[in-house]
Amino acid sequence: METLRVGSTGPYVKLIQSLLSRIGYNPGPVDGVFGNMTRQAVATYQRDNGLASDGVVGPDTWDSFLSILKGYDEYRVRPGDTLYNIALRYYTTVNAIMTANPGIDPNNLMIGQNLIVPYGIDVVFTDIDYTYTIMEMNIMALQARYPFLETGTIGTSVLGKNLYYIRIGNGPREVSYNGAHHSLEWITAPILMKFIENFSIAYSNRQSIRGYNLKQIFDSSSIYIVPMVNPDGVDLVLEGLNRDNPYYNELLKWNDTGRPFSQVWNANIRGVDLNRNYPASWEEAKAQEAELGVTGPGPTRYGGPSPLSEPETQAMTKFTREHNFRLVIAYHTQGRVIYWKYKDIRTPGDLRIATIFGRATGYAVTDTPYAASFAGYKDWFIEDFRRPGYTFELGLGVNPLPITQFNTIYRNNEEAMLLAPII
């Protein structure tokens, strides 16, 4: 990780600010600007943790932060230890330790035995820029804390980043949610990740959420979540264009808007709009490009040289074909609407389920607008599988939606995510 000091800016400054405030240090607002308050908080943290107290986040301080962000400690049981005492020492709960270490006998800890001890803070932060690296850390942390989750990859992006999936549940009723096809819409990734965390916390505590019986959902269903379909694009938006990007010169040319990538870039790293790259009336989407002002690779709405030209869409179609999804939801922003239709193809329960989702979210259920009518993931799913597929447009405002909308959006959408597998 890059060294951070007074004057540094960006998503990783936000990350350490959010972390410091969570563990009781006051870095000032989580704004991505490393100022004097952040320096002071870092210095105090360093002093408390036996690090050189210089207020600069260099390799040693990063290591210390990363071990907290990992979400757990590996602990070797010593004479006299009890789970209760270990939990107290780590500000966590006995149940959290039991969950992370299935099969241990709490009344018969073995000296020298290794335990995973989760820290008492959530791993998915919801007040920061959610880069690929942060998501990856969070996935590893959730997997360690909640071994009943299954995690894996469905492929890799143009730049070789993993396209992760997380599976909740082990039942036969399969559904799938995905986020961040569009780079500017990255907030959909932490929405899905937070759902995974909240489900896992409540499930391991044998609690319900909104009256839903999580054990019943877990046993009857499998929810496959791909939180970030377009990690290269998300990082371009959040981290800016790096000199070592292999498409550096092309990207500068492709972004002919005169505005920064952080405000305009919705495509993958080759300038292809992934949600116009699926083989469902791809030619019609192509035919729209001229009137939408699209001439080639660029920030938005270029459907690529051919259907499924991109590794991200190839991975999504392959993954979808390998499963038996009863329905899928693709998460986008913005507009607070649910699109349920593709052309005139009707699928069993499509509008009825959309109406239930509409009630659960408070979002309007509408027909798909002309400029988004073809070659999207849900279009392809509806056409190929003749089962219901939905696009949820979360939140209101201008993309990228500010992270301050996170709580509202999450609250609006949690129930639909619980409903979908059992509807």
Ligand SMILES: [Zn+2]
């Ligand atoms: Zn979108």
